[in-house]
Amino acid sequence: MARRQLQEINAGSMADIAFLLLIFFLVSTTMDTDSGILRRLPPMPEEETKDEQVDVKERNIFVVLVNRNDQLLVEGELMNIKDLREATKEFIVNPNDDPDLPAKEIVDVKYFGPVEITKKHVISLQNDRGTSYEMYIAVQNELVAAYSELRDELCMKKWGKKFDDLDSEKDEDKIEAVETIYDRKISEAEPRNVGG
């Protein structure tokens, strides 16, 4: 049988084709990793249940108000945002057993034994419709930061590493223990106009 000599395909344009594809993917790609403050919204109250007055003692509530001029009112006093983190930490821990700060309860926690926890504290955040989003996020961030710092301090003291460095599978009990001691309780009031 006569065999025709197969000619080699010219691969010179291969680079051009690959470049074309490459440029397409370069243009259509977005490298941004999405990150942000993760929060859980409270579920919508059932229609039938009336607004019940939840009985929380005054000393257990930390009221944070932000008005439409982005001013901060914490527990009835004007505050600069850079002081908010420390104030929040003091409220959560209540280091000097201040009768105006939240009451402590003794709870038995794994790894830690009996610990005094301000178990019933609540941080209540209210903002006006005119508050800027930037301010709102800054306040949220500071409140979350207060908890993170406390958790980190506790973990550092106990295990010598930060809370985020605990292994989510291996150290599940440890994470749970720390979260029991410093449980995040940031509640946002039902929206209304704070005015200002």
Place this chain on the structure above:
Amino acid sequence: MSKFKKGEKKTVGSISTASLPDIVFMLLFFFMVTTVMREVELKVDYRPTTADQITKLEEKSLVSYIYIGKPLSTKIFGTVPRIQLNDSFAEPEQIRDFIAAKREQLNENDRPKMTVSLKIDKKVEMGIVTDVKQELRKASALKINYSTNEGDPVEALRSRR
């Protein structure tokens, strides 16, 4: 001048470009693997705020995006902040349908893990954000993420003034 001209003839052979396609293909595969297609065409002005207590969103397929900001083409749409769902402007009432549709696309096991990423311009006032949050609560999409850049928010606020 002529001094230099008269050297030995040393021609440097041209560099072989035979491996060029391989290199380009390598790059190509890298970008093909890492690429995420743009979800939507942005119609609103979105400049994120900064925060430092941030978590990375892991599974992109479980995330739906809501954009809020001033329309880009202010001549047509004005300067009042608007909500963008998918590729068009929307009213807060439409969020419920949007969430229902997104939830429908997910695997049944993944539905509770659905996250809504709020990409909100920093100049937006909280009024519209509150409306959106109320709608999300009604749609029981409770896991939300305020999308931000990494940085110190207190510093950022100070430099604004």
